[in-house]
Amino acid sequence: MNRFARLAEALAFMASDTGKRRLIADYIATTPDPDRGWGLAVLLGAVAVRHARPAVLRALAARRTDPVLFTLSHGFVGDVAETVALMWPDPPPRSNSLPPPMAEVAPALLSADRAGVEDLLEGWLDTLDATGRYTLLKLAAGSLKLDVSPRLVAEALAEWGGVDVHAVEECRHGLTPPYGPLFAWLERRGPRPAAGQGPVFRPFMPAAPFDAGALDALDPAQWAAEWQWDGLRVQLVAGSGGRAVYGRQGEDLTAAFPDLAEALDIDGAVEGEILAAAADGPPFAPASAALLQPRLKRTARGRAVPVFVRLFDMLADGGEDLRPMPFAVRRARLERWFAGRSPALAALSPLLPLAEARRLHTGIAGAGVRGMVLKRRDAPYDPAGAGGAWLAWKRATRSVRAVLMYAQRAGGPGGGGYESYTAGLWRGGALVPLGKATAALPADARRELDRWITAATTNRFGPVREVAPGLVVVVEFDGVSPSARTKCGLSLRGPRIAAVLWDTPVDAAAPLAELEALAEG
Amino acid sequence: MPISSAFVPSAARAAAADRWIHPTPAGLFVAPGGFFIDPVRAVERAVITHGHSDHARGGHSHVLATPATLAVMEQRLGRAAGAVRQPLDYGESLTVGDVRLTLVPAGHVLGSAQVVVEHGGARVVVSGDYKRRPDPTCAPFDPVPCDVFVTEATFALPIFRHPPAEAEIGRLLHSLALFPERSHLVSVYALGKCQRVIALLRAAGYGRPIYLHSALEPLCALYARFGVDLGDLRPAAEAGAAALRGAVVLTSGGGGHWMERLSDPVTAVASGWVRVRQWARQRGAELPLVISDHADWDELTATLAELSPAEVWITHGRDDALSHHAARLGIRARALALVGRSGEGDGEEEGA
Ligand SMILES: [Zn+2]
Ligand SMILES: [Zn+2]
Numbered sequence: 001m002n003r004f005a006r007l008a009e010a011l012a013f014m015a016s017d018t019g020k021r022r023l024i025a026d027y028i029a030t031t032p033d034p035d036r037g038w039g040l041a042v043l044l045g046a047v048a049v050r051h052a053r054p055a056v057l058r059a060l061a062a063r064r065t066d067p068v069l070f071t072l073s074h075g076f077v078g079d080v081a082e083t084v085a086l087m088w089p090d091p092p093p094r095s096n097s098l099p100p101p102m103a104e105v106a107p108a109l110l111s112a113d114r115a116g117v118e119d120l121l122e123g124w125l126d127t128l129d130a131t132g133r134y135t136l137l138k139l140a141a142g143s144l145k146l147d148v149s150p151r152l153v154a155e156a157l158a159e160w161g162g163v164d165v166h167a168v169e170e171c172r173h174g175l176t177p178p179y180g181p182l183f184a185w186l187e188r189r190g191p192r193p194a195a196g197q198g199p200v201f202r203p204f205m206p207a208a209p210f211d212a213g214a215l216d217a218l219d220p221a222q223w224a225a226e227w228q229w230d231g232l233r234v235q236l237v238a239g240s241g242g243r244a245v246y247g248r249q250g251e252d253l254t255a256a257f258p259d260l261a262e263a264l265d266i267d268g269a270v271e272g273e274i275l276a277a278a279a280d281g282p283p284f285a286p287a288s289a290a291l292l293q294p295r296l297k298r299t300a301r302g303r304a305v306p307v308f309v310r311l312f313d314m315l316a317d318g319g320e321d322l323r324p325m326p327f328a329v330r331r332a333r334l335e336r337w338f339a340g341r342s343p344a345l346a347a348l349s350p351l352l353p354l355a356e357a358r359r360l361h362t363g364i365a366g367a368g369v370r371g372m373v374l375k376r377r378d379a380p381y382d383p384a385g386a387g388g389a390w391l392a393w394k395r396a397t398r399s400v401r402a403v404l405m406y407a408q409r410a411g412g413p414g415g416g417g418y419e420s421y422t423a424g425l426w427r428g429g430a431l432v433p434l435g436k437a438t439a440a441l442p443a444d445a446r447r448e449l450d451r452w453i454t455a456a457t458t459n460r461f462g463p464v465r466e467v468a469p470g471l472v473v474v475v476e477f478d479g480v481s482p483s484a485r486t487k488c489g490l491s492l493r494g495p496r497i498a499a500v501l502w503d504t505p506v507d508a509a510a511p512l513a514e515l516e517a518l519a520e521g
Numbered sequence: 522m523p524i525s526s527a528f529v530p531s532a533a534r535a536a537a538a539d540r541w542i543h544p545t546p547a548g549l550f551v552a553p554g555g556f557f558i559d560p561v562r563a564v565e566r567a568v569i570t571h572g573h574s575d576h577a578r579g580g581h582s583h584v585l586a587t588p589a590t591l592a593v594m595e596q597r598l599g600r601a602a603g604a605v606r607q608p609l610d611y612g613e614s615l616t617v618g619d620v621r622l623t624l625v626p627a628g629h630v631l632g633s634a635q636v637v638v639e640h641g642g643a644r645v646v647v648s649g650d651y652k653r654r655p656d657p658t659c660a661p662f663d664p665v666p667c668d669v670f671v672t673e674a675t676f677a678l679p680i681f682r683h684p685p686a687e688a689e690i691g692r693l694l695h696s697l698a699l700f701p702e703r704s705h706l707v708s709v710y711a712l713g714k715c716q717r718v719i720a721l722l723r724a725a726g727y728g729r730p731i732y733l734h735s736a737l738e739p740l741c742a743l744y745a746r747f748g749v750d751l752g753d754l755r756p757a758a759e760a761g762a763a764a765l766r767g768a769v770v771l772t773s774g775g776g777g778h779w780m781e782r783l784s785d786p787v788t789a790v791a792s793g794w795v796r797v798r799q800w801a802r803q804r805g806a807e808l809p810l811v812i813s814d815h816a817d818w819d820e821l822t823a824t825l826a827e828l829s830p831a832e833v834w835i836t837h838g839r840d841d842a843l844s845h846h847a848a849r850l851g852i853r854a855r856a857l858a859l860v861g862r863s864g865e866g867d868g869e870e871e872g873a
Pocket of ligand 1: 571573576629650
């Protein structure tokens with residue numbers, strides 16, 4: 001425990017990531033099993049307890065310190081746990097009782113109940129040095145700040161073991177403290193731990209940015225295209241070890257999407273994009289990605305948001321690792337599996353012909369799609385993303401400068417700000433409204449905009465406020481098409497206020513003709 | 522003539538002591554001897570415990586101190602070190618007016634002394650600053666029984682328990698081994714801490730050259746003249762980038778162009794204050810080394826218990842906690858609240 005405490009202290013003070021990685025590697029190299037495994041568990045945030053509440057700390061202080069001196073000391077230090085740690089008597093120089101190893105402390109904390117924790121901590125405190133006492137109390141309070149991400153820890157392990165960081169991340173998700181097989185592998189004493197022991201996360205394959213100009217250089221026989229969905233890219237893993245939904249950084253999202261985990265009837269791992277389902281559309285019609293936020297925050301409202309997943313890759317099937325196989329083969333396995341199971345809440349992401357890609361890309365619809373991903377058919381699934389086998393072709397964002405005309409109050413009690421905004425373009429000497437847009441602005445910019453609207457209001461119609469034409473905003477949209485049902489004769493897809501141009505005069509806003517020229521025939 | 526250690530403290534003598542030794546705006550005044558101890562203003566006669574600048578001010582007419590303290594004052598203050606400078610070796614006694622005066626080691630820095638004043642059968646010991654741990658760069662604290670013990674209280678809170686300095690140096694050496702390509706920039710006080718850190722490194726077997734900011738060089742040379750061997754010391758300003766790679770570089774806060782030649786330095790701070798995390802952060806320490814030349818809580822309280830004086834007078838620092846503790850030991854405590862001491866260590870040289 002004292003050894004881990006020295007690491008924790010060094011990490012807390014070390015500024016550079018390189019330095020932190022080396023400190024972690026040094027700890028791993030010089031600490032025996034199973035202690036280092038439990039130390040690693042703490043670094044990875046796997047020992048999350050909140051036993052040492054302020055009342056417990058004060059009760060501990062009362063057991064060993066003079067109340068007057070404690071008050072004076074606390075006034076100087078400012079932190080109760082630190083004050084207790086510093087004031088607690090040091091063990092006698094040749095004490096019989098050794099400090100507890102991490103392999104004793106961490107499991108005991110995890111299984112401790114609130115009633116017994118004070119005695120447990122007291123016994124340990126009597127054997128530890130000041131740094132050890134501080135680390136113990138902070139760990140037991142759930143407030144030990146190490147300032148290291150799981151990613152940095154994995155990098156440190158990989159550097160130390162001379163292996164690929166993805167390989168480390170993959171197997172550590174399948175292992176539990178004290179990670180004996182992991183260290184055996186890193187020290188070349190054992191095989192690489194199988195990734196099949198539990199729901200194992202496999203690091204994602206990235207897609208490199210793609211410029212449309214390079215499209216003609218791609219061989220249509222070699223490349224496939226897919227929509228790039230505008231949702232949440234996840235890995236769905238299931239097997240005898242359990243089921244899990246993992247996000248991009250390996251974060252466990254299972255608790256936010258229990259319905260998807262439940263619907264997942266697979267022994268293996270598939271990859272896809274979670275989308276919010278449109279309330280009144282056809283099946284698998286996507287709604288705005290913003291609806292996923294309350295889901296992720298696990299609010300009551302969030303649980304009511306229907307979701308589904310668009311599947312596009314298969315990484316493992318049974319015990320078989322499909323990642324070394326070409327994309328075309330993995331895709332065929334995915335389709336075969338999907339046809340056999342027809343899992344609920346899931347649809348395949350369609351493959352699109354590359355020859356049609358340019359036309360399809362130009363016509364990308366608003367909600368649900370961010371662009372396209374081009375995939376080389378013969379490429380393995382490579383988390384290092386070497387060679388640009390996946391290319392992300394983002395949808396071109398279109399925008400127009402318009403003059404703010406109306407804003408509509410959010411409904412409900414205490415509705416706060418505005419929920420939609422209407423801006424217009426010039427035709428002749430008048431402004432023609434473009435229809436409602438949402439605000440895609442940082443919170444402070446949005447507050448400033450709302451303040452401006454409140455001050456510039458000239459008329460009210462129910463929840464709608466009309467403002468004096470004095471402010472130019474940038475309206476972004478995903479597509480525009482002719483429409484007979486709107487005043488301006490055009491319909492925008494996904495319109496949103498992307499910026500406020502405070503100093504731009506209103507006559508610098510665009511004429512409606514500019515937008516008409518963009519409309520798809 | 523050595524002072525007697527067979528001495529039984531007396532409450533009556535202690536209670537009468539403030540009639541002949543008492544704080545004044547200029548400092549602690551010993552009336553029957555006509556001298557001040559560590560006065561903060563220029564006075565006619567001064568007895569100086571040690572060379573730290575909050576104790577050793579310039580401009581006195583007559584200064585009495587140990588030879589090492591006089592040398593430090595001459596180096597730092599030049600002509601202002603005192604018109605007449607009278608050395609007095611440890612353990613030698615001198616009669617000044619109606620007072621017998623003796624200097625004994627305080628264990629704080631080179632030349633640091635406790636001032637033992639005896640008058641009419643009463644004995645008062647003014648410790649100046651002190652510590653009780655072994656320090657290869659100065660003579661160890663000599664406990665002298667007395668009626669009144671005048672103590673510092675810089676680290677007089679039970680949160681301050683300095684770990685063994687050797688262990689802290691071990692952490693510095695461990696960091697040097699772990700980051701062999703990075704310079705280790707250690708910030709130290711120029712008098713005492715600097716030389717002690719070097720001596721501790723040498724005692725731990727570190728034989729490589731140690732690089733110094735120019736402000737530290739004269740005092741290290743002075744220590745060498747007084748027989749403290751500090752090994753191979755070199756000016757940092759003249760060192761190339763290759764030499765500074767993975768080297769120990771000491772500074773008392775000053776910088777210079779040479780700092781640009783340091784390779785990705787690890788910043789260490791050697792101070793008793795960095796035991797408290799918030800302080801270590803404020804000092805920008807990546808490697809806080811809890812090394813102090815002051816007594817920690819255990820040393821302060823053990824010294825009170827060992828000397829068991831009838832009264833303890835507290836000059837500067839946390840008098841509240843130490844007074845509380847003295848009361849529990851049955852020792853009458855009195856806070857002198859002397860002006861001009863930097864107390865919590867913000868002043869040059871003091872604290873730490
Ligand atoms: Zn001092
Ligand atoms: Zn002092």
